[in-house]
Amino acid sequence: MPPLKSAVTLAADARHTVTIVLNGAPRTGQAHPRLLLSDFLRHELGAHGTRVGCEHGVCGACTVRIDGVAQRACLTLAVQADGRRIDTVEGLSQSNEGPNQGPNEGRMTALQEAFRRHHALQCGFCTAGILMSLSDYLGRNPKPTEEELRDMLSGHLCRCTGYAGIVRAVMDVTGQTPEPGAMGEAAHV
Amino acid sequence: MKPASFDYLRPATVADALAALAAGGDDARVIAGGQSLMPMLNMRLVQPRLLIDLSRLEELRTLKADSGWLSVGAAVTQTELLSRPTLRDEVPLLASALPWVGHFQTRNRGTVCGSVAHADPSAEAPLCLVATGGEVVLRNVRRRRTVKAADFFLGPLTTVKAADEIVESVRFPLAAAGSGHAFREVSMRHGDFAIAACAATVDGTQASLAVGGVADRPTLRSWPLAGGALPPDLDAALNAFAWDLGGDDDQHATARYRRDLVRRIGRTVLEEALSCRR
Ligand SMILES: Cc1cc2nc3c(=O)[nH]c(=O)nc-3n(C[C@@H](O)[C@H](O)[C@H](O)COP(=O)(O)OP(=O)(O)OC[C@H]3O[C@@H](n4cnc5c(N)ncnc54)[C@H](O)[C@@H]3O)c2cc1C
Ligand code: FES
Ligand code: FES
Numbered sequence: 090m091p092p093l094k095s096a097v098t099l100a101a102d103a104r105h106t107v108t109i110v111l112n113g114a115p116r117t118g119q120a121h122p123r124l125l126l127s128d129f130l131r132h133e134l135g136a137h138g139t140r141v142g143c144e145h146g147v148c149g150a151c152t153v154r155i156d157g158v159a160q161r162a163c164l165t166l167a168v169q170a171d172g173r174r175i176d177t178v179e180g181l182s183q184s185n186e187g188p189n190q191g192p193n194e195g196r197m198t199a200l201q202e203a204f205r206r207h208h209a210l211q212c213g214f215c216t217a218g219i220l221m222s223l224s225d226y227l228g229r230n231p232k233p234t235e236e237e238l239r240d241m242l243s244g245h246l247c248r249c250t251g252y253a254g255i256v257r258a259v260m261d262v263t264g265q266t267p268e269p270g271a272m273g274e275a276a277h278v
Numbered sequence: 279m280k281p282a283s284f285d286y287l288r289p290a291t292v293a294d295a296l297a298a299l300a301a302g303g304d305d306a307r308v309i310a311g312g313q314s315l316m317p318m319l320n321m322r323l324v325q326p327r328l329l330i331d332l333s334r335l336e337e338l339r340t341l342k343a344d345s346g347w348l349s350v351g352a353a354v355t356q357t358e359l360l361s362r363p364t365l366r367d368e369v370p371l372l373a374s375a376l377p378w379v380g381h382f383q384t385r386n387r388g389t390v391c392g393s394v395a396h397a398d399p400s401a402e403a404p405l406c407l408v409a410t411g412g413e414v415v416l417r418n419v420r421r422r423r424t425v426k427a428a429d430f431f432l433g434p435l436t437t438v439k440a441a442d443e444i445v446e447s448v449r450f451p452l453a454a455a456g457s458g459h460a461f462r463e464v465s466m467r468h469g470d471f472a473i474a475a476c477a478a479t480v481d482g483t484q485a486s487l488a489v490g491g492v493a494d495r496p497t498l499r500s501w502p503l504a505g506g507a508l509p510p511d512l513d514a515a516l517n518a519f520a521w522d523l524g525g526d527d528d529q530h531a532t533a534r535y536r537r538d539l540v541r542r543i544g545r546t547v548l549e550e551a552l553s554c555r556r
Contacts, residue, residue: 097287097288100285145320159382160387165312244380
């Protein structure tokens with residue numbers, strides 16, 4: 090996280106200007122200190138791609154990238170995000186960096202395509218968070234083993250897929266043949 | 279599930295943070311990674327009037343090994359410590375235990391010092407600190423003091439840290455040549471809090487076992503080696519330790535199951551630590 094030069098005090102009962110770089114474009118809104126980043130994105134900026142489930146860090150639905158790093162938006166205050174780069178699922182399809190390099194303006198990334206091909210989602214509530222975690226994680230660990238991948242996925246609850254399709258999609262997009270067990274095996278995450 | 283209101287302070291220096299904390303008294307709280315505090319705020323289990331954000335203080339982003347200690351500052355995240363290439367040589371127990379702290383996404387934000395300050399009885403970082411004989415460096419506006427890990431934790435979410443102090447850093451002794459270390463834990467799912475966590479250290483003269491998740495704080499016990507081997511009466515010793523820890527029944531496990539884990543996993547990690555001495 091970048092250092093800040095001067096102290097900032099923000100009063101509880103006032104709304105404060107918060108400016109973030111959302112998927113590459115500067116966006117400004119107002120926030121009381123207690124406003125969560127997840128609510129700031131959805132209610133103040135109208136960016137509804139980020140989902141909200143549990144609001145205590147367990148389900149992973151709200152995961153976004155803050156200065157590139159996958160984190161819980163529901164455990165972040167909007168005022169803490171001031172001046173930072175926030176990447177959400179809406180930005181993935183236009184992204185020209187990271188593991189999905191290429192001229193894919195307006196198109197889904199290879200990872201998103203793989204999710205579709207492998208039925209890695211059903212209702213889709215968990216998907217935005219999982220994609221944001223993966224877009225950070227695969228940058229750091231480009232060819233995870235199934236065990237490593239399932240360990241990372243333990244930070245996300247998916248109540249539809251049993252995780253098998255998600256594992257298959259990631260194995261596919263990282264150029265690895267899914268291990269036989271991944272096909273129908275119940276998740277141990 | 280929204281926090282009650284509070285003023286938010288992003289101090290420019292540690293001195294500013296400490297002054298605000300002293301002035302704020304019991305109504306002020308520091309926030310580091312927020313991975314324990316934000317859930318408590320969202321559920322309104324705590325309602326501070328002032329939140330003091332330590333997470334962007336460059337002064338606290340210190341991570342260095344010197345004169346026998348690995349020192350971890352209050353702004354260093356669990357991921358940052360885990361990514362230190364030399365960690366497995368310096369404090370092998372941390373390299374084994376930290377991947378068990380929550381999930382990839384929470385470790386990206388949660389700090390090592392925040393976990394120690396929070397003092398959950400089943401948390402891995404406090405357990406490693408106690409197991410290795412580490413220290414906590416506390417600081418308020420007037421002074422700095424160092425407390426041994428064994429004296430720091432008093433009970434669930436309770437430590438000797440005064441309300442006007444922050445944990446400035448925690449210090450782990452660098453692993454001694456010829457020592458061996460092992461860690462295992464049992465939880466409902468990977469990333470959940472431990473039902474029992476066991477950290478073993480074996481050096482030239484003694485075998486030590488630290489247990490988390492059973493007693494109200496991480497607890498350490500040591501036994502002398504018998505001719506380079508584990509003590510012959512280890513099973514009885516582990517049984518006595520398991521009973522002394524005095525775990526309770528809760529929604530995750532019975533006290534009896536926890537005692538069983540201490541006896542069995544305790545032995546396993548001690549054997550592993552003995553066999554991986556370097
Ligand atoms: C889904 C989930 C799973 C988790 N699983 C685990 C797990 O398995 N094991 C585990 O150990 N933890 C787990 N945690 C908690 C862990 O992620 C936290 O990071 C850690 O407990 C606290 O560190 P923090 O930096 O986030 O502190 P914060 O949440 O910011 O603060 C926690 C408390 O410590 C105080 N504090 C923080 N830093 C300081 C300081 N430097 N000086 C004085 N006081 C301070 C705060 O005032 C607050 O009272 C989990 C959290 C989540 C959300
Ligand atoms: S809504 Fe943030 S983790 Fe569930
Ligand atoms: S697709 Fe429905 S929760 Fe994952």
